[in-house]
Amino acid sequence: MLDFCGIALAHPIVNGSGTFDAIAARRAFGDELLDAFPFSAFVSKTITLRPRAGNPPPRLWEAQTGLINSIGLPNRGLRGYLEHDLPELARLPVPLITNVMGSTEAEVAELVEAIGARPEVAAIELNVSCPNVRTGLDIGANPESLAALMRAVRPLTGKPLIVKLTPNSADVAAVAVAAEAEGADAVSLINTIRAMALAPAGSGPWLGGGTGGLSGPAIRAVALAQVAAVARRVAIPIVGMGGVATAEHAKHLLLVGATVVAVGTESFRDPAAGNRIAEALKSLQIAESPSTPMNESEALVEVDVNSSNPRN
Ligand code: RRO
Numbered sequence: 001m002l003d004f005c006g007i008a009l010a011h012p013i014v015n016g017s018g019t020f021d022a023i024a025a026r027r028a029f030g031d032e033l034l035d036a037f038p039f040s041a042f043v044s045k046t047i048t049l050r051p052r053a054g055n056p057p058p059r060l061w062e063a064q065t066g067l068i069n070s071i072g073l074p075n076r077g078l079r080g081y082l083e084h085d086l087p088e089l090a091r092l093p094v095p096l097i098t099n100v101m102g103s104t105e106a107e108v109a110e111l112v113e114a115i116g117a118r119p120e121v122a123a124i125e126l127n128v129s130c131p132n133v134r135t136g137l138d139i140g141a142n143p144e145s146l147a148a149l150m151r152a153v154r155p156l157t158g159k160p161l162i163v164k165l166t167p168n169s170a171d172v173a174a175v176a177v178a179a180e181a182e183g184a185d186a187v188s189l190i191n192t193i194r195a196m197a198l199a200p201a202g203s204g205p206w207l208g209g210g211t212g213g214l215s216g217p218a219i220r221a222v223a224l225a226q227v228a229a230v231a232r233r234v235a236i237p238i239v240g241m242g243g244v245a246t247a248e249h250a251k252h253l254l255l256v257g258a259t260v261v262a263v264g265t266e267s268f269r270d271p272a273a274g275n276r277i278a279e280a281l282k283s284l285q286i287a288e289s290p291s292t293p294m295n296e297s298e299a300l301v302e303v304d305v306n307s308s309n310p311r312n
Contacts (some may be wrong), residue, residue, distance in 0.1 A: 002040070004237055004260050005160035005185040007095050007122050009040040011278040013250065016241045016264030017099040017125060017164065018045040018071065019215075023088045025271060034093050038274030043097045043262070044081075044089060046127045049107045051077035055132060056208030061197040066216030066243070067265050068195045070209030072132050073101065078114055086120055095122035097162065101130060105152045116157025124159055129166030129191035131213035141169035143178035150182030160185035162239065165230070167219075168194050172226050173233040180234045187230060188239035188262065190223045216265040217243045224252055231257025245273070247280030 002009045015038070022042050026033050054074025061068040076084060081098075089096050098115045102108035108126065115124055128140030128149065139145045146163070154161065163179040165172055167190035176187045192213025197206045205211065223242020231238055240258030244250050245266040253261050266273040 002259070004041075005123060005162070007041065007160065009095070009260065011040045011281070012254065012258075012260050013039060013274050013278040013281065014041045014097075014239065014260055014262050015039045015043050015267060015274060016215075016262040017043045017127065019264035020267045020271070020274075021045070022092055023085065026088070029271075034091075036272070036275055037093050038267070038272055038278075039094060039263075040278070041095045041097055041122065041260075042089065042092050043125060044085070044099050045075060046073055046099045046101045046130065047075045047078060047081045047085075047111070048073060048101055048103075049078050049110055051075065051080060058206060058208055059212075061206050061212065063195075063197065063214065063216075063218065066214050066218035067268070068197055068207065068212040068214050069192065070132050070207040070212035072209055073130060078111060082114070082118070086118065090120035096120055097123045097125050099125040099127050099164070101127040101133075103133070105149055108149060109153050109156055112153045112161075113156045116159045121159065123162055123185070124157065125162040125164050125188060126153070127164045127191075129164050129168075129189075131166070131168060131192055131194045131211070132209050140164075140166040140175060143171075143174045146175055147178040147182050150179060150184060154183040162186040162188050164191055165189040165226075166191050167222060167226055167242075173229045176230040176234050180236050184236060186237040186239060186259075187234065188241065189230060190219065190226050190242045193219055193222065215243070217245065219243050220249060224256060227253055227258050228256035244277065245269075247277050247284055250277050250281055251284055 052073050055070050055072025098121050100111040163184045192215045195214035196211045199206045220243025227240040237259035239260045240253035241262035244263050250261040263274050
């Protein structure tokens with residue numbers, strides 16, 4: 001068992017928020033899903049205080065080496081989540097982490113207080129990094145505004161608070177340091193990188209939201225660099241993610257200092273990817289992160305020694 005902020009995890013592989021719909025998966029695959037749940041904890045899609053319809057379609061663009069999404073946070077809102085989704089998610093065989101986002105401190109505070117009061121929820125992830133709504137990004141790109149948000153919400157719950165950082169900031173490590181200083185229990189990164197695709201006719205943006213967030217293989221090297229940079233500056237656990245599709249990819253994030261690794265875009269291609277990666281990781285014999293995060297050059301040496309093809 002792995003200890004993550006006081007939560008016992010059977011292995012280090014979780015899902016990235018919004019990339020695996022556990023309720024739909026149960027409908028599609030039946031209760032067998034419970035026997036072989038792909039992740040050691042389930043992170044919910046982001047919820048907001050009030051229901052949101054999300055962005056106009058099209059919402060996805062398949063890029064050559066990744067996926068650009070402009071989903072725009074469709075969700076039932078806090079009340080709908082508590083009434084409809086939480087009872088379903090509480091039946092999952094793994095701890096539940098609820099991801100929340102607000103456009104003001106007061107909204108985030110209301111969400112944290114309400115979700116924090118629910119015994120079904122093991123931890124709260126604060127999404128301060130959605131690239132597809134204006135207010136989501138601003139807070140997480142700036143250490144001072146994130147610190148102010150943390151000061152407002154930290155006293156409202158005893159549950160672990162995980163801050164989901166944006167890669168779209170000048171200095172992601174400075175934001176992580178601010179989160180830690182104001183009582184975050186963990187940070188998670190990276191969210192998607194702001195990106196754009198033009199309609200094939202060249203007439204304008206393809207995505208209904210104009211721009212979107214890039215995920216998948218294209219961002220793995222960025223994720224590795226940002227997780228390494230954050231690990232050098234904070235002592236709290238890190239959930240590393242970005243383009244992980246194999247156990248080797250997960251291992252690389254663990255080597256540079258992540259405690260837990262999230263799988264996102266790969267689950268769209270292979271819904272069982274979480275289990276596949278967790279199993280393969282066991283045979284790589286690194287189910288636990290190194291006690292001292294490596295710096296980039298140490299990590300590169302390790303990767304070169306242990307990987308048959310470090311370029312993949
Ligand atoms: O819903 C989305 O468009 C979305 C969110 Br909340 C997020 O955090 N990251 C992302 O790529 N898309």
